[in-house]
Amino acid sequence: MAAVAPGxxxxxxxxxxxxxxxxxxxxxxxxxxxxxxxQAEGSTLEVIPAEELGGAAxxxxxxxxxxxxxxxxxxxxxxxxxIVSVGDTPLRERFRGVIRKQDxxxxxxxxxxxxxxxxxxxxxxAQVLAAGDARSYVLSxxxxxxxx
Numbered sequence: 001m002a003a004v005a006p007g008x009x010x011x012x013x014x015x016x017x018x019x020x021x022x023x024x025x026x027x028x029x030x031x032x033x034x035x036x037x038x039q040a041e042g043s044t045l046e047v048i049p050a051e052e053l054g055g056a057a058x059x060x061x062x063x064x065x066x067x068x069x070x071x072x073x074x075x076x077x078x079x080x081x082x083i084v085s086v087g088d089t090p091l092r093e094r095f096r097g098v099i100r101k102q103d104x105x106x107x108x109x110x111x112x113x114x115x116x117x118x119x120x121x122x123x124x125x126a127q128v129l130a131a132g133d134a135r136s137y138v139l140s141x142x143x144x145x146x147x148x
Contacts, residue, residue, distance in 0.1 A: 003093045004031040005060040007131055010045050021047030034060050059089040061097070061128050061137050069097050069139060071122045077101045079118045081126075081139065096136040099126060103140040 004010065008031045010022060018024040019040050021033045031037070035049045050059070061067055061083050069081035081097040084090065101112050118124065126139035 002037045003035070003060045003091075004037050004047055005034050005062050005131065006031055010037060010047075015043060017042070017044040019044040019046035021049060034062065059086050059091055060093075061086050061095055063128050063130060065128045067097070067126055067128060067137075067139065069099075069124050069126055071099075071118045071120050071124060074114055074118065074120055076114055079114060079124075081124065083137065083139075084123075097126070097128075097139045098132065098136065099124065099139045099141060103129065103138070103142055105142045 010016065010029045010031055013024040013027050013029055016029045018029045021031060021035060022029050022045050023032050024030075029045050031047045033047055033049045035047045036053055038046050038048055040046045065086050067083045067087075068085045069083045071079050071081050073080040078101065079099045081099065083095040083097045099118070101114060104112055104117055124139075124141060126141050127143045128137050129140045130138040132138050
């Protein structure tokens, strides 16, 4: 079972049926709640809501959440991270995040040198701006003085 957040694409509607905690739209099945993905009877996908499972087993990053992320790779315009906790809840599953140059601070963005802000191995407190592609999140340290 994999942890999923609302809006995560779970499969093709041609091959899978939308069950509890999911919906079908534009030919795909998506999660409608945070929780654990489960293959139900036949080809039905369902998501068991996080509230029913409790604990880190089902914690997933969501837009607006404060997270702790570990920088794993750097480039000139972004830092790629592994999100290790959401709020005070450690994660059991791996979620990827990216901090883009323009999301580090609001001022003098053109003067930012990524290597002066982060190094591989750093732990960073950030806020989730958006869900990116599959299991990847856009993170920001610019939204509060308590981030970074």
